[in-house]
């Protein structure tokens with residue numbers, strides 16, 4: 001997904017140095033050991049050693065001191081996330097793709113169309129058909145949950161305004 | 165005294181991602197779009213200063229040389245082809261030089277060039293803001309949703325900015341294409357983060373999208389730009405974390421919610 005996009009316009013990508021995104025792009029699971037290079041390259045272990053020695057927050061190479069105001073120290077966060085990475089299921093970074101039918105800022109119809117597509121799909125293929133799951137994912141990504149709730153209710157009552 | 169002022173004003177080492185007292189310029193860019201906006205501003209300022217100097221020179225010169233006694237009769241030019249051509253052509257070329265980069269930027273802002281990796285929904289409510297991460301759902305009910313309230317004026321912790329901090333920040337991965345879906349549940353809002361160069365109106369019954377690519381990790385402070393109703397919650401805080409941390413942050417929260 002992202003690779004294809006990068007081929008499309010390499011100038012933007014080059015200019016804004018997203019090279020590190022290529023190796024860990026869309027499919028990137030939680031624990032990517034090979035990091036960007038400037039960010040904590042020596043893994044958590046080295047950092048922990050440093051922080052144990054000094055007894056305070058480790059040196060942060062990057063220039064984002066505001067992030068440090070976070071309640072957790074980076075050390076805690078690091079270990080925490082490492083643990084979490086081991087026990088929690090990996091999250092797949094993917095969402096509804098950009099749709100050429102809806103190139104505008106207004107995405108109301110995009111969401112609505114995906115919702116209808118899903119329900120048309122299940123009407124044809126049967127409830128819970130695996131082909132339809134992608135449409136479900138799309139509309140859940142695009143529609144505010146309040147709208148989905150309302151539409152579900154309307155479908156139950158038979159007052160849904162869209163073509164189903 | 166002056167040095168202290170200069171240091172405070174210009175020599176801050178940390179990137180400026182929140183509003184400062186008496187701030188005149190933009191906040192530091194965190195996205196290519198914001199960089200583009202700042203660059204355009206500087207481009208336009210070049211022409212602005214050029215025109216300003218030229219016009220002031222003419223004005224001051226005219227005032228200086230028109231003297232009741234010394235120079236009672238100014239020159240009586242009523243027609244001059246050359247000067248008329250020049251003063252027609254030049255002012256029409258200058259807006260063109262401004263328009264070209266301006267339109268290029270404008271269209272690049274709302275063009276979604278690549279498929280986003282994450283969709284985050286920012287739902288505005290009058291007294292708070294809720295965020296939905298629904299890319300990982302497997303049913304309509306189950307969704308990673310949290311509310312983000314402004315820290316009240318009377319109890320910010322040390323180091324927190326007054327009326328700029330929230331209890332739950334929006335966590336986004338850095339260096340990833342994001343799609344923000346902006347919509348309100350009651351009154352109109354406008355989701356704006358200056359460092360990201362984003363200002364997206366939230367209109368009831370409509371969902372707007374805007375795309376963000378945060379270039380560096382950090383905490384970015386924004387404010388709602390459509391303050392409707394009493395005690396309207398206007399604080400927006402975006403926290404960009406490295407992509408590898410994002411996964412665990414989100415899945416942790418997801419696990420907590422679903423259990």
Ligand SMILES: [Cu+2]
Nearest residue numbers: 353354388390
């Ligand atoms: Cu608002």
